[in-house]
Amino acid sequence: MSLAPGGRVVVIGGGLAGVSLAEALRAGGHGGPIAIVDREPAFTDRPPLSKAAFVDDAPIEELALLTPDRIAELGIDARHGRNAVALDAAARTVELDDGTVLPADAIVLATGGRARRLAFPGGDSPLVHTLRTYADARAIRAAAAPGARILVVGAGLIGAELASSLRAVGADVVLVDPHPVPLVPAVGGRIAGILHAMHAAHGVDVRVGGIAALEDGEHAGQADAPSRPLASRPGSADGARTPGQEDERPPLRSPGSAPVPAPGRRATAVLNDGGRIEVDAVVLGVGILPGTELAEAAGLEVDDGIVVDARFRTSVAGVYAIGDVARPRAVDGSLPRRDEHWEAARLDGEALAAILLGQEPAPRGAGWWWSDRYGVHVEGVGRMDGDGEIVLREPVDAGGGYPVAFLLAGGRLAGAVSIDEPNAVRAARRLIDQGVPVTATLLADPSSSLRDLLRAAR
Structure with missing residues (x-):
């Protein structure tokens, strides 16, 4: 039409x-x-x-x-x-x-879409937030006074960015995710490990698991002290299904459920491993429902x-x-x-x-995305999971910089991810879109220019 x-x-x-x-x-x-x-x-x-x-x-x-x-x-x-x-x-x-x-x-x-919520006792508390709208952001920002402790559930792109921003405004952050190293399918294991380690390096208390309940402030004295950040370990990917029992809307209270904390009161978040954390707010960063x-x-x-x-x-x-x-x-x-x-x-x-308008749309190339956290800029193009070989291009300066990760499949580039190397990803995107043959040796060699590969293919 x-x-x-x-x-x-x-x-x-x-x-x-x-x-x-x-x-x-x-x-x-x-x-x-x-x-x-x-x-x-x-x-x-x-x-x-x-x-x-x-x-x-x-x-x-x-x-x-x-x-x-x-x-x-x-x-x-x-x-x-x-x-x-x-x-x-x-x-x-x-x-x-x-x-x-x-x-x-x-x-x-x-x-x-609307922000996905999780069903857990106390999950309908006003202390439990999601981030999708400007009003959501203002509510979380209001709770994030310096020294406030915020539990972020989900360490995907949004949860990670929010943890970084909360630390930047002086809040104490506990970050929980079911995967020891999130985002592996999106960025590959090496880059995922580097990104996840940044949380602990910036004072975030990182835990593996999910939230089981939020209890009224009267229980706050029973909470555990924050744990020491976990070391990064290879793990599964950040997925669309997230910590806790998911639900499309805030759960209804039922007899025997945890009492809902009153606004302005610190509450106790109970993790699914039994750990207890005093928090001023909980933010669910677990994706959206269309x-x-x-x-x-x-x-x-x-x-x-x-x-x-x-x-x-x-x-x-x-x-x-x-x-x-x-x-x-x-x-x-x-x-x-x-x-x-x-x-x-x-x-x-x-x-x-x-x-x-009765026209043909422009051809669409490989999908591109970006994310920012802790002062670094992450970009990705194409896919980094499925069939293929992950190839790492180490930085020229071994004492600084980050590797660029590529996915090579069938002699052609299928995806790339970088930290603070946007030009590498943009060149990789053109290699993907043009179907230029490449080798693992060339991709791994920091002295080889991806742009030269493009020129040679013309």
């Missing part, structure tokens, strides 16, 4: 995917109405929530993807602070929580995300899905994992804009 010149587009979700779609439609010459419906007070860029914006206590205006002037320039009908409550696919309308009904020629679900409620109610096909084809079409004509919530079906009919990285959301929006 191509939009008519005056076609109406309603986008549900004002994150990066939805905003990128709107900007690309306007850049491509679309003059029809575009509305973006979002429950937040601004179209927010989420990565800074766990990084510099958290540390600097930045106002929401600094995290906005579009300024008010830019929204006006683009002619976007911005419905801030509103929820879409019903989608009538047959009538092509979207109903908002204030009773407004928006007609559309194309409805785009860019609903992202925001599929509206799609399910409208009868769209849903399977851990909204199922779409290669052109972002859902199972209902005229309705599309992009970003974190979309789960594209592969050519063989399988459903790979959703891609929740920042760049993927932006590219989804740009690609769907091209499709709606």
Whole structure:
């Protein structure tokens, strides 16, 4: 389907995917109405929530993807602070929580996801936080006074970034994860070990396990003293399933469950190995659940995300899905994992804009991501798990720097990860996208230039 010149587009979700779609439609010459419906007070860029914006206590205006002037320039009908409550696919309308009904020629679900919660006694306490919105970040920041002890559950990318930011503002941090060394599938064992060791080096109390309960402050005196940080050991990967019993929403209290701590009271976190820790707050950094409620109610096909084809079409004509919530079906009919990285959301929006304008989207290369913690910058491209051989390029200066890790599969590069070496990853991305043959010897040799390999392949 191509939009008519005056076609109406309603986008549900004002994150990066939805905003990128709107900007690309306007850049491509679309003059029809575009509305973006979002429950937040601004179209927010989420990565800074766990990084510099958290540390600097930045106002929401600094995290906005579009300024008010830019929204006006683009002619976007911005419905801030509103929820879409019903989608009538047959009538092509979207109903908002204030009773407004928006007609559309194309409805785009860019609903992202909500932070995953875990079910444990006391898990509905106001001391238990997740990080997904600006308000979430402010609540965690308010709890993180210097000397406050914060338990972070989950040491994946977000949990690790948050632990780093909490240390930067003076909080004491206990970090718990079921894997002795998280992130092995994402970055390889060597890089994962280096990154995980940074926690202990920066004063984080690192533990293996999960949270079993949160008890009222009256039990605080029974808590253990913080343990000494654990040494890094090879282990399994950071996975989508995380410490504790997962649940989609805060658990209901039941007879015999742990009493819920009152706001402002220190509580005792009980770990699943029996350890007890006095904490001022708990933050769950255990991934997201896709925001599929509206799609399910409208009868769209849903399977851990909204199922779409290669052109972002859902199972209902005229309705599309992009970003974190979309789960594209592969050519063989399988459903790979959703891609929740920042760049993927932006590219989804740009690609769907091209499709709606009757154009072919630009080819997409290997997936790229980044993360920041403890003053270092991590980048990755492609994959670092599955078939293949991990090849390490050690730093030229043995006393400083970090190795670059590559995954070599079938004589070609499949993935790369670096710490403070972004140029290596960007060159690796071009090698992957162009299918340039490489050898383990060349990849491991710090004197060989990845850019020279690209030039030689031309």
